[in-house]
Amino acid sequence: MIIGCEAGEILDGRFRTEPGSNAVNRFVLSLPKKLADMDESELFGSGPLDESHDAPLLGLGFSLRLVRSLARNVGGDLRFYNQALIVSLPAVSDGRTGLMDEER
Numbered sequence: 001m002i003i004g005c006e007a008g009e010i011l012d013g014r015f016r017t018e019p020g021s022n023a024v025n026r027f028v029l030s031l032p033k034k035l036a037d038m039d040e041s042e043l044f045g046s047g048p049l050d051e052s053h054d055a056p057l058l059g060l061g062f063s064l065r066l067v068r069s070l071a072r073n074v075g076g077d078l079r080f081y082n083q084a085l086i087v088s089l090p091a092v093s094d095g096r097t098g099l100m101d102e103e104r
Contacts, residue, residue, distance in 0.1 A: 014027070
């Protein structure tokens with residue numbers, strides 16, 4: 001996502017573990033302004049980043065497809081919702097308690 005950021009732009013990221021019998025780790029990252037209005041097919045297809053300069057999103061579509069494939073391979077997913085990227089992966093329990101359920 002950094003490839004779509006303007007200088008000094010700040011993205012909001014949150015990591016949360018949703019406990020339960022099928023615990024899930026979920027990472028939510030706000031999209032950069034340049035990418036926020038693109039639909040999922042444009043993001044996965046590496047459409048133009050800035051029409052005024054015709055600069056492509058070199059590698060972004062490939063990277064997103066790779067991460068989605070890897071996540072799905074272990075029972076997770078990568079999707080876009082409300083101008084955010086969401087990566088979900090199954091959580092593995094090591095038997096410890098007292099896990100913090102959200103980090104910013």
